[in-house]
Amino acid sequence: MPLLRVPLSRRPKISPTLQGILSLLRLLPQVSRTKTVLGLSGVLAAAVLPVGVAVVAGLLIGSIRATLDAGLASPAGHRTLTLLAVAGVLVMAQQTFSPVLAMLGETLGREVDRELQQRVMAAVGRPEGTAHLTDPEVLDALRVVRGLGMTETDRPSQAVAALAAVLPAWLRAVAAALALLAFHWWVGLLWLLTWPVVVHFMQREYFRVGEVGQGRGGALRHAEYLRDLVLTRGAAKEVRLWGLLDWLLGRFDGAWREATEPVWRERRPRVRVVLGATGSVALVNLVSYAALAWAAVHHDIGLGWVAVYTQALALANNYTAFDDNNAYLSFAGAAVPRVLGLDAHLEASVTARPAGPPAELPAAFPAGRIALEQVRFRYPGTEREALRGVDLTIEAGRSLAIVGENGAGKSSLVKLVCGLHVPTAGTIRVDGHNLAGLDQAAWRERIGVLFQDFARYHLSAAENIAMGAPRYAGDRERLREAAHRAGALPLIEGLADGWDTVLSPEYTGGTDLSGGQWQRIALARALFAVDAGARVLILDEPTAALDVRAEAEIYDRFLELTAGLTTILISHRFSTVRRAERIVVLEDGAVVEDGGHEELLARRGRYAEMFDLQAARFVEPRQGSAAGAGLRAAAEAGHA
Numbered sequence: 001m002p003l004l005r006v007p008l009s010r011r012p013k014i015s016p017t018l019q020g021i022l023s024l025l026r027l028l029p030q031v032s033r034t035k036t037v038l039g040l041s042g043v044l045a046a047a048v049l050p051v052g053v054a055v056v057a058g059l060l061i062g063s064i065r066a067t068l069d070a071g072l073a074s075p076a077g078h079r080t081l082t083l084l085a086v087a088g089v090l091v092m093a094q095q096t097f098s099p100v101l102a103m104l105g106e107t108l109g110r111e112v113d114r115e116l117q118q119r120v121m122a123a124v125g126r127p128e129g130t131a132h133l134t135d136p137e138v139l140d141a142l143r144v145v146r147g148l149g150m151t152e153t154d155r156p157s158q159a160v161a162a163l164a165a166v167l168p169a170w171l172r173a174v175a176a177a178l179a180l181l182a183f184h185w186w187v188g189l190l191w192l193l194t195w196p197v198v199v200h201f202m203q204r205e206y207f208r209v210g211e212v213g214q215g216r217g218g219a220l221r222h223a224e225y226l227r228d229l230v231l232t233r234g235a236a237k238e239v240r241l242w243g244l245l246d247w248l249l250g251r252f253d254g255a256w257r258e259a260t261e262p263v264w265r266e267r268r269p270r271v272r273v274v275l276g277a278t279g280s281v282a283l284v285n286l287v288s289y290a291a292l293a294w295a296a297v298h299h300d301i302g303l304g305w306v307a308v309y310t311q312a313l314a315l316a317n318n319y320t321a322f323d324d325n326n327a328y329l330s331f332a333g334a335a336v337p338r339v340l341g342l343d344a345h346l347e348a349s350v351t352a353r354p355a356g357p358p359a360e361l362p363a364a365f366p367a368g369r370i371a372l373e374q375v376r377f378r379y380p381g382t383e384r385e386a387l388r389g390v391d392l393t394i395e396a397g398r399s400l401a402i403v404g405e406n407g408a409g410k411s412s413l414v415k416l417v418c419g420l421h422v423p424t425a426g427t428i429r430v431d432g433h434n435l436a437g438l439d440q441a442a443w444r445e446r447i448g449v450l451f452q453d454f455a456r457y458h459l460s461a462a463e464n465i466a467m468g469a470p471r472y473a474g475d476r477e478r479l480r481e482a483a484h485r486a487g488a489l490p491l492i493e494g495l496a497d498g499w500d501t502v503l504s505p506e507y508t509g510g511t512d513l514s515g516g517q518w519q520r521i522a523l524a525r526a527l528f529a530v531d532a533g534a535r536v537l538i539l540d541e542p543t544a545a546l547d548v549r550a551e552a553e554i555y556d557r558f559l560e561l562t563a564g565l566t567t568i569l570i571s572h573r574f575s576t577v578r579r580a581e582r583i584v585v586l587e588d589g590a591v592v593e594d595g596g597h598e599e600l601l602a603r604r605g606r607y608a609e610m611f612d613l614q615a616a617r618f619v620e621p622r623q624g625s626a627a628g629a630g631l632r633a634a635a636e637a638g639h640a
């Protein structure tokens with residue numbers, strides 16, 4: 001069933017370019033009537049003035065002979081002088097109009113950007129359902145909207161294109177100025193000096209504006225985030241359920257203005273600079289043309305040379321400084337070094353690893369234990385420690401479960417073991433080696449991991465699992481085995497295109513999976529890494545989204561799945577946790593209890609307290625008053 005009444009890709013009756021221009025012209029007055037009227041007048045002036053200059057210049061040249069014959073005081077002489085004055089005024093007007101028009105166009109363009117985003121947000125947020133958010137045609141159109149904004153002008157590609165347009169014009173103008181040296185050395189020199197100064201000032205202005213724009217990056221990202229809440233699937237259900245569209249439209253409008261208006265304001269006073277620059281150029285033009293007319297009238301040069309120098313003057317005016325290309329050059333000038341400097345910036349923020357070459361890993365690594373020694377960890381930019389002196393030995397080939405309340409530091413601990421962060425103090429040793437000194441890529445090949453917030457790749461089912469060990473991506477038998485062990489095989493074989501089905505409804509023929517189905521795929525990915533040689537298996541909430549039967553299946557086979565592996569399991573489900581050979585309780589970043597399931601229950605500490613709390617949920621209310629041991633018995637009977 002088509003999701004849109006009008007297909008987005010329908011063939012227009014008129015040419016697509018014309019259609020685009022017409023719809024843009026219709027949109028402009030809706031954005032700003034005043035600026036549209038001013039802009040159109042400017043366009044007319046910009047079109048008519050050069051023609052006027054050409055006509056007057058022709059008349060001027062034509063009048064010279066009569067003036068030569070009759071003298072400057074004659075009516076013919078007066079006519080020549082009047083034409084000269086008109087030419088000067090027209091050239092000046094031309095020089096003044098074009099930058100003002102360019103600025104007007106840019107301001108209107110930004111307003112069109114905002115208007116388009118709001119219209120698209122309203123259009124995308126309005127349908128009751130969310131199916132259109134996976135329609136490839138809609139998504140293709142949304143890509144265009146995402147490209148809108150100030151970042152557009154930061155693109156180095158724009159600067160490269162601008163360079164290609166600006167450099168030849170500059171070179172032509174220099175050549176023309178050199179030619180003018182032959183007419184009068186001071187006229188040539190005037191051009192050679194005036195333009196670089198004007199270009200310098202204008203580039204300084206544009207650069208500053210570019211810097212201001214990039215300084216607003218955070219505010220702009222926030223506005224874009226609000227926009228994308230409407231344009232993407234992530235929050236689509238809640239946006240509809242709670243009727244957030246109007247609120248988001250309002251927030252976006254405010255955030256967008258807050259992000260962009262300071263840049264516009266910064267640009268406004270610069271009209272003074274622009275007028276100063278264009279005024280200087282107009283003056284140089286006036287002086288040059290006057291000198292040329294004077295020379296012609298006084299027979300200093302012949303008509304042929306008058307024509308040559310007129311052309312040279314026109315070319316000298318090609319030495320652009322005011323148009324969009326000049327602006328793009330400077331905007332990217334502010335952006336490119338920032339992007340290129342990213343490497344160095346990130347280098348400085350990388351936590352130092354022990355000096356010397358990383359240790360080579362033997363094939364059967366790790367054969368021994370993973371030991372955390374007084375490990376402390378604080379996330380960059382935060383004050384609070386997520387781990388506060390953890391001492392923990394994880395025996396090779398055994399399973400360890402980590403439990404604890406939200407925020408206790410469980411996920412942080414496994415991220416450290418994965419080598420994704422380096423402890424701020426203390427050491428993690430694997431087979432006696434400092435983990436920080438190992439070849440990190442090789443170490444990660446030894447780990448199969450299912451993160452709590454695992455990735456859902458918009459790729460085929462086969463690729464989604466193969467991500468666990470991409471070097472074996474083509475090994476279908478191995479993929480089948482991993483999928484089978486994770487209980488994902490029937491699911492994959494039931495998909496329309498089987499293993500080749502893209503797991504995203506955003507692509508033609510693609511499909512989405514339920515939360516639990518996704519979790520099986522992610523588990524298969526971790527087990528695929530194990531098949532490929534990983535000896536450490538990390539499972540962070542592996543069954544959180546699974547139904548009761550699937551969870552029971554997984555924990556029934558937990559010992560089989562983890563046999564021979566060093567396993568770290570994080571879970572809030574005690575039915576799964578109790579299967580682990582050893583359990584530690586993490587509280588506020590430190591280990592507070594350590595032992596087997598029965599041992600910890602008998603200790604009547606934090607573990608027993610948490611276990612009892614969960615067990616109580618599985619018994620009838622009338623049994624709620626029973627003693628903890630009774631509750632546990634009931635719960636264990638239901639779960640074992």
Ligand SMILES: Nc1ncnc2c1ncn2[C@@H]1O[C@H](COP(=O)(O)OP(=O)(O)OP(=O)(O)O)[C@@H](O)[C@H]1O
Binds near residue numbers: 408
């Ligand atoms: N990327 C991060 N940046 C800053 N602080 C973080 C980051 N991730 C986690 N924290 C903080 O570190 C602490 C430990 O978080 P962690 O995710 O390890 O807890 P957890 O025990 O896994 O919790 P849960 O059971 O909710 O998954 C928390 O206070 C959390 O706010």
